[in-house]
Amino acid sequence: MKKSVFLGALTVAGFVAGSASAATLDDVQARGSLKCGSNSGLTGFAAPDANGHWEGFDVAVCRAVAAAVLGDPEAVEFVPTTPKTRFTALASGEVDILVRNTTWTLTRDVDLKFTFTGVNYYDGQGFIVPKALGVSSAKELDGATVCIQTGTTTELNLADFFRTNNISYEPVPIETNAEAQQQYLAGACDTYTTDASGLAATRASFENPADHAILPEIISKEPLGPLVRHGDDEWADIVRWTLNALVAAEEFGITSTNIEELASGTDNPEINRILGTEGTMGEMLGLEADWAMKAIAAGGNYGEIFEKNIGESTPIGLARGLNAQWKDGGLQYAPPFR
Amino acid sequence: MTTATDPEGGTFRPSMLIYDSRYRSATIQIVALIGFLLLIGWLVSNTVQNLADLGKSVGFGFLTEPAGYDINQRLLDYDSRDSHARASLMGLLNTLLVAVLGCIMATIVGVIVGVLRLSNNWLVARIMTVYVEMFRNVPVLLWIVFSMAILIETLPAPSAFRGDEPSASMLLGDSVALTNRGVYVPEPLFGRMDEEGHPLTWRQGLGDIHLFGEAWFRFDVSLELVVFLSTLIAGILVSRLIGQRADRIQNSTGVRPKTFWLRAAVIVVPSVIVLWLMGFYLGKPALRGFNFDGGTHLRNSFIALWLALSLYTAAFIAEIVRGGILAISKGQTEAAAALGIRPRRIMSLVILPQAMRVIIPPLISQYLNLTKNSSLAIAVGYMDLTGTLMGITLNQTGRELEAVMMTMLIYLAISLAISGAMNVYNNRVKLKER
Numbered sequence: 001m002k003k004s005v006f007l008g009a010l011t012v013a014g015f016v017a018g019s020a021s022a023a024t025l026d027d028v029q030a031r032g033s034l035k036c037g038s039n040s041g042l043t044g045f046a047a048p049d050a051n052g053h054w055e056g057f058d059v060a061v062c063r064a065v066a067a068a069v070l071g072d073p074e075a076v077e078f079v080p081t082t083p084k085t086r087f088t089a090l091a092s093g094e095v096d097i098l099v100r101n102t103t104w105t106l107t108r109d110v111d112l113k114f115t116f117t118g119v120n121y122y123d124g125q126g127f128i129v130p131k132a133l134g135v136s137s138a139k140e141l142d143g144a145t146v147c148i149q150t151g152t153t154t155e156l157n158l159a160d161f162f163r164t165n166n167i168s169y170e171p172v173p174i175e176t177n178a179e180a181q182q183q184y185l186a187g188a189c190d191t192y193t194t195d196a197s198g199l200a201a202t203r204a205s206f207e208n209p210a211d212h213a214i215l216p217e218i219i220s221k222e223p224l225g226p227l228v229r230h231g232d233d234e235w236a237d238i239v240r241w242t243l244n245a246l247v248a249a250e251e252f253g254i255t256s257t258n259i260e261e262l263a264s265g266t267d268n269p270e271i272n273r274i275l276g277t278e279g280t281m282g283e284m285l286g287l288e289a290d291w292a293m294k295a296i297a298a299g300g301n302y303g304e305i306f307e308k309n310i311g312e313s314t315p316i317g318l319a320r321g322l323n324a325q326w327k328d329g330g331l332q333y334a335p336p337f338r
Numbered sequence: 339m340t341t342a343t344d345p346e347g348g349t350f351r352p353s354m355l356i357y358d359s360r361y362r363s364a365t366i367q368i369v370a371l372i373g374f375l376l377l378i379g380w381l382v383s384n385t386v387q388n389l390a391d392l393g394k395s396v397g398f399g400f401l402t403e404p405a406g407y408d409i410n411q412r413l414l415d416y417d418s419r420d421s422h423a424r425a426s427l428m429g430l431l432n433t434l435l436v437a438v439l440g441c442i443m444a445t446i447v448g449v450i451v452g453v454l455r456l457s458n459n460w461l462v463a464r465i466m467t468v469y470v471e472m473f474r475n476v477p478v479l480l481w482i483v484f485s486m487a488i489l490i491e492t493l494p495a496p497s498a499f500r501g502d503e504p505s506a507s508m509l510l511g512d513s514v515a516l517t518n519r520g521v522y523v524p525e526p527l528f529g530r531m532d533e534e535g536h537p538l539t540w541r542q543g544l545g546d547i548h549l550f551g552e553a554w555f556r557f558d559v560s561l562e563l564v565v566f567l568s569t570l571i572a573g574i575l576v577s578r579l580i581g582q583r584a585d586r587i588q589n590s591t592g593v594r595p596k597t598f599w600l601r602a603a604v605i606v607v608p609s610v611i612v613l614w615l616m617g618f619y620l621g622k623p624a625l626r627g628f629n630f631d632g633g634t635h636l637r638n639s640f641i642a643l644w645l646a647l648s649l650y651t652a653a654f655i656a657e658i659v660r661g662g663i664l665a666i667s668k669g670q671t672e673a674a675a676a677l678g679i680r681p682r683r684i685m686s687l688v689i690l691p692q693a694m695r696v697i698i699p700p701l702i703s704q705y706l707n708l709t710k711n712s713s714l715a716i717a718v719g720y721m722d723l724t725g726t727l728m729g730i731t732l733n734q735t736g737r738e739l740e741a742v743m744m745t746m747l748i749y750l751a752i753s754l755a756i757s758g759a760m761n762v763y764n765n766r767v768k769l770k771e772r
Contacts, residue, residue, distance in 0.1 A: 112736040143627040151733040159418035187495030
């Protein structure tokens, strides 16, 4: 008797609990702000400036999405996450989108049930050493103490790299970039390893950046990009095509300065379609017609965002390299807006 | 129910379930039980439903897959190709290591501080009060991070030991190195070898035996250690026999033969001979490449965690010990003093044995606290169970539910084992009432 009542209640509870998984776009629009999972502080990629305003290369993606969806690039709530908390934050719905130097891997895409919506930075794992150490190649690091951010793919690449080169090392697992920096500068580890872009950003914040060298070996492929939860393809499409719009804007010469002028109509139908003066692409995505125009106006096109935050004129000083447009020999390639 | 045999008889009506005091408590309990089960059922079904919505299944197959990451402090052999299960085992052993050493040190420090707080020496008593209040009133996480920061920032890097004019030098005849990566101390080794691995003398070690083949819980037993320990234990047993013989002689003749040197010799001499036969020597750490090589490496993360946990818990244990001592009537001290016993022996022979009954039960919970607090290890990158199974393994496999549940169960098992063992001890020392 008791048992059947219990089972009955279980079934009822099951029905009640079953009504999850709503459309993220509706949630964001109803809330009036986008919740963006970001790095807890990596200069150039995601860090609050002196006034507490979040700035950076990854932050710009969130602002572009917010501009496309809500029309306001400032309508973003940044949720700082660590490498260990980021996936839980996204899976549990605490954030709508995760843009946090996250490497696109099969396991994360398939087993963790996320959808990667493109690559905003093609990166690879490198090592930084003090020049005084006299090391010029990562293969000379036999027996070295290596600081590493725990809970990242770099941890696995590191183990594989030292194993395949048959050299030993002592890993020192560390929770955040800031702690790693402290231990590295105190000499508690000989070298610090993470994505080369992260190393450049970290080095830029050192007192004497010139005393530290990034070793030439790039030991892995790290395509970093924004990701969303599995199962809401409409939302994934919006994020994917916002990123594509930024890349395409650079290709077609749409910049934050000339966008107003181009929006009044041009001879190039593709530019017109991107900016919404022709076709119904915004409607197909469930957004306003000028969604891409707002996204590009938020922080400029892909090239402008790159130069402003991490480019060669900034203290971080990263070259475009793999992240140049496909026409310039890079990998950034937006599918056609058609 | 037993209504049929009720002495008062009468017919059973449903309303009696509420209004009859014979049934009321049973009714309330059954209703509460049903409510509780419903709540659990709702939580379980909600979890299952949400996991199904995410397309995730619950399974433990990930434990047999290669972990892929390295662990710096490992008590058994392990490399990145071993399974997640073995990586978790490494973490578990690290947890147990810091918990056991922490409990031992916390007890020693705690008892000393607790006794000294009651000292008649004003300065000593005040210093101990300051210690207790300082450690007890600051969160343990801050102590752990603080200890780590001190170790990293104050001690020299290994490179400071290099060169013709090194700015730092090793201690105790070049055998101990204090660096900001940890402390290197000599390690016991058996059978000297030359560079190619050929034995240098006829005295050799015995090697290891490998248990459980390739299973994830495989481990090696050092035969030298087994031989040494059995020699030592045999020596102690013989020494006890000599002591018992001395007791018998004392009982029959009233004169106790002098046995101290004989008893010490039967313990020490065979052990030393066995060590010499196996080619025992101390392997000293030496600077090679980036780091010190050889010797035992006590990592900063371990030292920081161990010190912080034990000093923090010692402050609580000191209070428990002080309370236990104060619980013993002052008449006991006075009576012992009247018999001419010195103050230090009054404490060790009269007061502390009685105070133990009061001290043990709260001491158990302090041991449990220390063990559970060791999960803060991740703050300094110590690879304990939380760092491996619930840290990297969880993160790389995405099996939150399984990893968290396993970790909880393991901590539960450790805690129950500690309180079980301490309860046995408590039963032995508690007052025997007849």
